[in-house]
Amino acid sequence: MGQPFIGSEAVAAGHVTPYALRSRFEAIHRDVFLPRDTELNAIVRANAAWLWSRRRGVVAGRSASALHRAKWVDARAPAEIIYSNRHAPPTIRTWSDRVENDEIMVVDGMRVTTPARTALDLACRYPVSEAVAMIDALARATRLTSADVALLAQRCTGRRGMRRARIAVPLVDPGAESPRETWLRLLVIRAGFPPPQTQIPVYDEYGQLIAVLDMGWEHIKVAVEYDGDHHRSDRRTFHKDIQRAENLDQLGWIDVRVTAEDTEGGVIARVSAAWARRK
Incomplete structure (x- = not known):
């Protein structure tokens, strides 16, 4: 069990005893456990947040970028997930935006926003310079193009943050290596x-x-x-x-x-x- 897991499920399935769960693992969220001394990188945080949502959320934003194997994702930043729960712990950031079925894909068994939707979320939610840097890295990892994001943005003309996104997206260039x-x-x-x-x-x-x-x-x-x-x-x-x-x-x-x-x-x-x- 090197990855996050739901403690109650593991005990019920006989994979771990209640004593071992308390002594060998650490709760990162309620009923979500990790082996002690596990390095908390962005991918681990994303996985744990998705389990915290009881697999109902959609991993988004920075966390989706990490799962798409983009570089330079801040390992200390809260995980980001589309999930209608306003009582998330401080290490998880949730939002309840609408997401269409064709804006979701499965990565490592988790529901994750597609690269284009991930880029649009970043462009709408972060300052332009920060967003461009994150989307540059995402585009480099996934072959995403500005045209892909612009096409998706046509669906979301009234979305909050779109004015900022229209500035950021044309500036994206996957040639940036840092x-x-x-x-x-x-x-x-x-x-x-x-x-x-x-x-x-x-x-x-x-x-x-x-x-x-x-x-x-x-x-x-x-x-x-x-x-x-x-x-x-x-x-x-x-x-x-x-x-x-x-x-x-x-x-x-x-x-x-x-x-x-x-x-x-x-x-x-x-x-x-x-x-x-x-x-």
């Missing part, structure tokens, strides 16, 4: 630059792939990339980055590298300078 890449892409778009292409392959004169750029504008050979800490802390990565930068420079690319220490104004100034060099 929330910080999403942040960087949105930053340059909001500064007035054209939406950058993501994951741009660059080849040398022999047809050898030398780099895949986070984002940029291929027609003017300007790239913008976000470097996480591993680019500096890992010696091998650092060495490869030096060679990569030299190769890109030889091919005429301007590569604007961004780190956590950069300010938004500083990033925009550097991108503006790169564009100016192409005029």
Whole structure:
């Protein structure tokens, strides 16, 4: 029993004794148990919330994203589920929105909102930047497109949060490999630059792939990339980055590298300078 389970069912089926249930397992919700010391990630929380609903709810929002195997889902956030019970524990967030049969699928034995419905819920319920980052990750995991979400949104014209969703959904790009890449892409778009292409392959004169750029504008050979800490802390990565930068420079690319220490104004100034060099 490495996954959440309903304690009363397990006892009734003879899988565990009442004593073992109390001594070897821990209640995460009422009558929903986990083996002690189980890591509470987003998938475990989603499973436990669904069992708490006595399998009547539909896993949604962040929790649905986790079950669709999206990355970067906050393991500490409450599970989210469509279920008409307003007395949920603090670790479960419920809402009673209407959900159609074709907006539900089964994942790991649980009823879960489809990727398109999951994306629409996120776009309606979260601030634009946060929603775009979550939907980027969902789209990358599921091949979801903005068109899929826009088509579903036509059913929900009067839904609360739709104005925000109409801003967020067109900004989604599954090319983002991290929330910080999403942040960087949105930053340059909001500064007035054209939406950058993501994951741009660059080849040398022999047809050898030398780099895949986070984002940029291929027609003017300007790239913008976000470097996480591993680019500096890992010696091998650092060495490869030096060679990569030299190769890109030889091919005429301007590569604007961004780190956590950069300010938004500083990033925009550097991108503006790169564009100016192409005029």
